[in-house]
Amino acid sequence: AQTVTQSQPEMSVQEAETVTLSCTYDTSENNYYLFWYKQPPSRQMILVIRQEAYKQQNATENRFSVNFQKAAKSFSLKISDSQLGDTAMYFCAFMKMNRDDKIIFGKGTRLHILP
Amino acid sequence: GAVVSQHPSWVICKSGTSVKIECRSLDFQATTMFWYRQFPKQSLMLMATSNEGSKATYEQGVEKDKFLINHASLTLSTLTVTSAHPEDSSFYICSASGAGGHQETQYFGPGTRLLVL
Numbered sequence: 001a002q003t004v005t006q007s008q009p010e011m012s013v014q015e016a017e018t019v020t021l022s023c024t025y026d027t028s029e030n031n032y033y034l035f036w037y038k039q040p041p042s043r044q045m046i047l048v049i050r051q052e053a054y055k056q057q058n059a060t061e062n063r064f065s066v067n068f069q070k071a072a073k074s075f076s077l078k079i080s081d082s083q084l085g086d087t088a089m090y091f092c093a094f095m096k097m098n099r100d101d102k103i104i105f106g107k108g109t110r111l112h113i114l115p
Numbered sequence: 116g117a118v119v120s121q122h123p124s125w126v127i128c129k130s131g132t133s134v135k136i137e138c139r140s141l142d143f144q145a146t147t148m149f150w151y152r153q154f155p156k157q158s159l160m161l162m163a164t165s166n167e168g169s170k171a172t173y174e175q176g177v178e179k180d181k182f183l184i185n186h187a188s189l190t191l192s193t194l195t196v197t198s199a200h201p202e203d204s205s206f207y208i209c210s211a212s213g214a215g216g217h218q219e220t221q222y223f224g225p226g227t228r229l230l231v232l
Contacts, residue, residue, distance in 0.1 A: 033220075035220075037223075042225070043153075043206060043208075043225075043226050044223065044225045044226065045159075045208065045210070045223035046223075047220060047222075050220060091158060091159070095221075102149060102161055102164055103149075103161075103210075103221055105158045105159050106158065107157070107158045108157075108158050110156075
């Protein structure tokens with residue numbers, strides 16, 4: 001069975017600083033997807049970034065980037081130049097590379113961006 | 116981008132009544148839809164997976180007769196909470212994945228807040 005672990009329940013960082021959220025996972029699959037989802041106070045789940053396990057290059061989306069270490073089963077999210085609007089719950093998630101398979105979520109990290 | 120809607124966004128009902136929540140994919144065909152439940156400050160808990168035209172697959176511990184799921188078309192899935200009780204009060208979220216390049220990612224609806232009095 002797949003598991004996703006987020007070891008930081010809560011973090012705070014000053015606006016404009018860089019912050020890294022940790023995520024580790026366990027799987028015996030070789031091909032899979034990893035995601036970071038953001039859930040702001042509105043509770044709408046927003047896809048931040050996606051990584052395919054077969055790609056060695058780390059995914060980036062503007063200020064968001066990941067450090068994907070497949071051998072270590074690590075998938076951290078770096079937010080650069082953090083903004084007040086980044087305040088949210090962040091979930092790391094895993095999905096097997098089977099069409100329509102379910103997503104396994106971590107417990108989440110609550111991130112506070114301080115003015 | 117892919118958009119998923121949910122209706123209603125919030126509902127208050129009396130104990131013992133049934134409540135139906137709709138989940139629609141607005142600009143793509145959703146071959147699979149997922150229903151989650153989320154308690155405050157917790158992660159999403161998958162309740163069931165539904166494929167269009169077939170019976171839903173429920174996660175362990177989720178009562179099939181309590182939470183009825185219907186996925187009658189490629190754009191609509193419904194979750195009916197039957198004989199609701201206060202402990203069913205929660206935030207219910209659906210997600211959808213499907214054809215046309217959308218099978219690799221799940222797109223989430225905005226959620227439905229249910230309060231059972």
